[in-house]
Amino acid sequence: MKNYSENWEAVIGLEIHVQLSTKSKLFSGASTDFGALPNTQACNIDLAMPGVLPVLNEEVLKMAVKLGKALNAEINSPTSFARKNYFYPDSPKGYQISQMDKPIVENGYLDIETENGGKRIGVTRAHLEEDAGKSLHDDFEGQSGIDLNRAGTPLLEIVSEPEINTPEEAVAYLKSIHSIIRYLEISDGNMAEGSMRCDANVSVRKIGEEKLGTRTETKNVNSFRFVEKAIQYEIERQIHEIESGNKITQETRLYDSQANTTRPMRSKEFANDYRYFPEPDLLPVNLEKEFIEEVLATMPEMPTEKKERFVSEFSLSQYDADLLAADKDIAEFFEEVTKVSNSPKLSANWIMGELSAELNNENLNIKESKVSSNKLGQLISRIEDGTISGKIAKDIFEKIWTTGKEVDDIIKEEGLEQVTDDKEIELMIDEVIENNPQQLEQYRSGKDRLFGFFVGQVMKASQGKANPKQVNDILKSKLEK
Amino acid sequence: MDLHKLSLSKQLEGLKKGDFTSTELTSHYLNRISELDGQLNSFITVTEDQALSQAKAADERYKTNNNFSLDGLPIAHKDIFCTKGVLTTCGSKMLSNFEAPYSSTVYEKLDKNGMVMLGKTNMDEFAMGSSNETSYFGPVKNPWNIEYVPGGSSGGSASCVSAELAPIATATDTGGSIRQPASLCGLTGIKPTYGRVSRYGMIAFASSLDQGGVIAKSAEDAALILEAMSGHDPKDSTSLKLDQPDLTKNLNNPVKGMKIGLPKEFFEKEMAPYVLKSIEEAIEVYKSLGAEIVEISLENINLSLPIYYIIAPAECSANLSRYDGVRYGYRCEDPKDIEDLFMRTREEGFGAEVKRRILIGTYALSAGYYDAFYLKAQKCRQLVANDFSEAFKSVDVILSPTTPGTSFKSGEKTNDPVEMYLQDIFTIPANLAGLPGLSIPCGEHNGLPLGMQLVGNSLEESKLLQFAHSFQSNTDWHMKMPNI
Numbered sequence: 001m002k003n004y005s006e007n008w009e010a011v012i013g014l015e016i017h018v019q020l021s022t023k024s025k026l027f028s029g030a031s032t033d034f035g036a037l038p039n040t041q042a043c044n045i046d047l048a049m050p051g052v053l054p055v056l057n058e059e060v061l062k063m064a065v066k067l068g069k070a071l072n073a074e075i076n077s078p079t080s081f082a083r084k085n086y087f088y089p090d091s092p093k094g095y096q097i098s099q100m101d102k103p104i105v106e107n108g109y110l111d112i113e114t115e116n117g118g119k120r121i122g123v124t125r126a127h128l129e130e131d132a133g134k135s136l137h138d139d140f141e142g143q144s145g146i147d148l149n150r151a152g153t154p155l156l157e158i159v160s161e162p163e164i165n166t167p168e169e170a171v172a173y174l175k176s177i178h179s180i181i182r183y184l185e186i187s188d189g190n191m192a193e194g195s196m197r198c199d200a201n202v203s204v205r206k207i208g209e210e211k212l213g214t215r216t217e218t219k220n221v222n223s224f225r226f227v228e229k230a231i232q233y234e235i236e237r238q239i240h241e242i243e244s245g246n247k248i249t250q251e252t253r254l255y256d257s258q259a260n261t262t263r264p265m266r267s268k269e270f271a272n273d274y275r276y277f278p279e280p281d282l283l284p285v286n287l288e289k290e291f292i293e294e295v296l297a298t299m300p301e302m303p304t305e306k307k308e309r310f311v312s313e314f315s316l317s318q319y320d321a322d323l324l325a326a327d328k329d330i331a332e333f334f335e336e337v338t339k340v341s342n343s344p345k346l347s348a349n350w351i352m353g354e355l356s357a358e359l360n361n362e363n364l365n366i367k368e369s370k371v372s373s374n375k376l377g378q379l380i381s382r383i384e385d386g387t388i389s390g391k392i393a394k395d396i397f398e399k400i401w402t403t404g405k406e407v408d409d410i411i412k413e414e415g416l417e418q419v420t421d422d423k424e425i426e427l428m429i430d431e432v433i434e435n436n437p438q439q440l441e442q443y444r445s446g447k448d449r450l451f452g453f454f455v456g457q458v459m460k461a462s463q464g465k466a467n468p469k470q471v472n473d474i475l476k477s478k479l480e481k
Numbered sequence: 482m483d484l485h486k487l488s489l490s491k492q493l494e495g496l497k498k499g500d501f502t503s504t505e506l507t508s509h510y511l512n513r514i515s516e517l518d519g520q521l522n523s524f525i526t527v528t529e530d531q532a533l534s535q536a537k538a539a540d541e542r543y544k545t546n547n548n549f550s551l552d553g554l555p556i557a558h559k560d561i562f563c564t565k566g567v568l569t570t571c572g573s574k575m576l577s578n579f580e581a582p583y584s585s586t587v588y589e590k591l592d593k594n595g596m597v598m599l600g601k602t603n604m605d606e607f608a609m610g611s612s613n614e615t616s617y618f619g620p621v622k623n624p625w626n627i628e629y630v631p632g633g634s635s636g637g638s639a640s641c642v643s644a645e646l647a648p649i650a651t652a653t654d655t656g657g658s659i660r661q662p663a664s665l666c667g668l669t670g671i672k673p674t675y676g677r678v679s680r681y682g683m684i685a686f687a688s689s690l691d692q693g694g695v696i697a698k699s700a701e702d703a704a705l706i707l708e709a710m711s712g713h714d715p716k717d718s719t720s721l722k723l724d725q726p727d728l729t730k731n732l733n734n735p736v737k738g739m740k741i742g743l744p745k746e747f748f749e750k751e752m753a754p755y756v757l758k759s760i761e762e763a764i765e766v767y768k769s770l771g772a773e774i775v776e777i778s779l780e781n782i783n784l785s786l787p788i789y790y791i792i793a794p795a796e797c798s799a800n801l802s803r804y805d806g807v808r809y810g811y812r813c814e815d816p817k818d819i820e821d822l823f824m825r826t827r828e829e830g831f832g833a834e835v836k837r838r839i840l841i842g843t844y845a846l847s848a849g850y851y852d853a854f855y856l857k858a859q860k861c862r863q864l865v866a867n868d869f870s871e872a873f874k875s876v877d878v879i880l881s882p883t884t885p886g887t888s889f890k891s892g893e894k895t896n897d898p899v900e901m902y903l904q905d906i907f908t909i910p911a912n913l914a915g916l917p918g919l920s921i922p923c924g925e926h927n928g929l930p931l932g933m934q935l936v937g938n939s940l941e942e943s944k945l946l947q948f949a950h951s952f953q954s955n956t957d958w959h960m961k962m963p964n965i
Contacts, residue, residue: 048808051685053716
């Protein structure tokens with residue numbers, strides 16, 4: 001969906017902030033739980049009391065090493081911290097502890113796929129840093145409140161090379177990062193709660209032009225769809241500006257999802273000089289080879305590997321495998337269902353069809369599904385062994401969803417077993433034919449499509465329980481007579 | 482009985498034997514403080530009630546033979562160490578109302594050993610100064626002559642120990658703030674190896690240089706308390722992973738056959754004749770004890786002052802950013818918006834010297850200047866450290882004057898920052914290299930004391946104290962006390 005002239009191309013780089021799911025903060029023992037009362041999860045260190053010192057939470061090193069591996073990147077050892085200086089009321093120390101010269105992860109890449117095929121996007125670096133607190137501007141009558149619960153929460157900032165050229169690629173890259181961090185269980189990746197935040201650097205240039213255009217940075221776009229729309233808007237805006245003879249200002253812009261526009265936040269020309277320098281309170285961290293090996297030994301199967309296995313082990317299509325493997329929980333659910341059902345293809349269809357529709361309806365994630373993987377597996381196995389038809393299975397699925405009952409109990413209680421006895425089916429067919437002489441005549445005089453009418457009538461007579469294949473076969477032979 | 486004339490180990494012995502109680506000892510010092518500190522201003526806060534209740538608790542423990550190792554011994558703490566529930570001001574208007582919600586590791590360690598806190602001592606604002614004239618709480622006077630400065634930044638600690646208002650005091654040293662006031666007040670002051678004493682709860686000036694220590698009346702007293710303050714602290718990532726050292730066991734070992742290095746770069750400089758004379762006499766004492774004197778070269782040592790005045794301000798410019806009026810401490814009246822709150826709070830809350838250093842540091846870290854100043858200074862700092870490592874291959878300790886001269890009059894150098902900065906020319910190199918250094922009295926001039934400095938190799942505090950004790954066992958400079 002390229003709405004702009006073919007002569008232009010966009011150059012996009014993404015900075016993704018991922019909140020790491022540690023129990024305690026990056027440099028203090030305070031809890032990182034979301035949603036506590038303001039300032040109840042801020043200890044002396046988070047409050048930047050005089051004399052306090054940071055102590056690195058070593059859990060984050062393991063998380064960063066895993067991410068580095070998943071991004072095919074180098075792990076820097078020693079890796080070191082730096083102070084980024086700026087005054088802001090929710091930045092208690094007046095500086096943020098971040099990384100500058102020796103980020104823990106450097107020089108990686110990620111392969112993405114869009115409708116236009118595969119592409120490799122370079123990952124410049126991923127560095128550790130602490131989050132700021134929050135300024136609250138409502139409810140204080142002309143004053144502002146500060147909540148430092150979030151201050152010091154660990155973040156990994158993942159910076160891509162400017163090698164993304166379309167909004168679709170940007171979303172594919174973002175989704176891929178999201179999938180990876182969820183697989184690694186280093187973050188819940190919840191964009192709405194801010195556990196994953198994305199800033200997009202966008203510039204445009206004429207195709208064939210070597211020089212990069214002036215870029216803008218669009219901040220904190222909080223869903224995949226908004227990232228796509230914000231970038232799309234920004235590309236079109238910049239092209240429009242340039243074509244109207246205006247210049248692009250290097251600036252930070254905010255995306256307004258309601259109006260679907262971006263607007264300037266602050267101009268980078270007047271931005272802070274952050275005066276980075278090595279953090280003297282923390283020594284450079286050496287990551288011993290053994291430590292890295294130990295961490296890597298705990299790496300789970302990653303999305304790409306899983307996808308390939310789904311294709312080879314279960315003979316799924318690339319498309320199905322891709323969809324299922326993108327989300328770790330869905331992939332696990334699928335494997336559990338398949339284990340019980342013994343039918344990978346049917347399991348995949350059910351998960352992506354009925355189940356996902358029902359989950360969407362009630363806004364649940366797969367872990368909250370009211371039909372367990374075991375029950376779904378049993379349901380599918382009952383289709384496979386011919387006990388019930390696919391149509392009946394859908395009714396049973398609904399019943400399990402609302403009542404939580406066992407598959408076989410529902411079949412038994414409601415007498416839903418499929419009718420597979422030829423004689424019984426023949427009797428039903430004879431009755432239908434007898435009751436519809438007019439249609440029979442029309443059919444026999446060449447109106448083939450009435451075949452469907454007869455099938456429908458038979459199924460209706462059997463209350464959906466007749467085996468459709470048998471109905472087809474017998475009906476065909478009777479009608480042809 | 483003149484309890485204040487007893488050494489710390491004698492006081493401890495007296496407490497153990499029941500010759501006197503901690504309550505008596507503590508009251509004795511509290512009385513001296515209320516009697517004499519009016520003219521010295523060495524304390525910002527006197528914690529009388531707390532001291533007496535700590536003393537009482539110590540006495541109870543002695544009664545039941547459950548006493549701790551340093552139980553009931555009084556101590557004064559530099560007002561840079563956070564002490565829970567007590568004012569901790571760092572000598573600044575910015576923290577003039579700040580009651581720390583937690584205690585520093587140094588305080589906790591000494592508290593656990595039963596030491597009684599007499600109060601919090603005056604200091605240059607945020608430890609920036611060499612004369613204790615930058616304190617928001619007024620200048621501190623030198624007990625040897627109250628027209629003279631006690632040195633800084635630990636001027637209150639030096640002044641109160643010198644006047645025997647406390648038997649010992651904690652102090653901190655970023656460029657000489659323990660050794661220089663010790664020298665100007667005729668005391669023994671030791672700054673250990675960087676990382677020996679936890680910096681947790683010690684309000685930061687320049688993180689990579691700051692180190693806690695003590696100012697005492699003798700090397701023996703200093704050793705006793707310093708060892709209790711030392712040891713690894715998981716709350717300080719730069720703290721060395723070493724257990725508490727035994728600093729008293731080698732005190733009485735002879736220095737015979739050991740080598741003292743004299744850096745030619747120091748002695749080539751123009752030196753006041755009385756300073757040189759005192760140092761030469763001290764060298765003679767060591768020679769007579771069998772130590773060997775070796776001339777050494779510390780090629781890059783003269784870069785120390787400029788290196789220091791890039792690195793220390795750079796670190797302080799960030800360390801002091803937290804004083805913004807938002808969460809604690811001083812806040813300006815009626816701020817009209819957040820910018821105004823930040824700017825006026827800092828404008829009104831910091832004194833001139835602190836602002837000067839924040840500005841220097843901010844400049845040195847600015848885009849375009851970082852490589853030329855900060856990065857270059859760090860590289861040169863490494864050169865200075867390398868010179869020391871090389872020197873310690875052939876000598877045990879390095880001897881020099883501690884200060885260019887004896888104390889100077891109040892106000893004499895306040896208008897010339899560079900002249901003031903030169904006070905630390907001999908002491909700064911040890912901070913840059915993270916090495917232990919101490920100052921002990923070795924002479925006097927016009928009724929004012931003078932100190933010599935010994936710098937040791939990394940982690941060799943014990944050897945430094947051995948040299949100091951050996952000198953003090955054969956001279957009586959450290960016994961001289963001001964008449965006040």
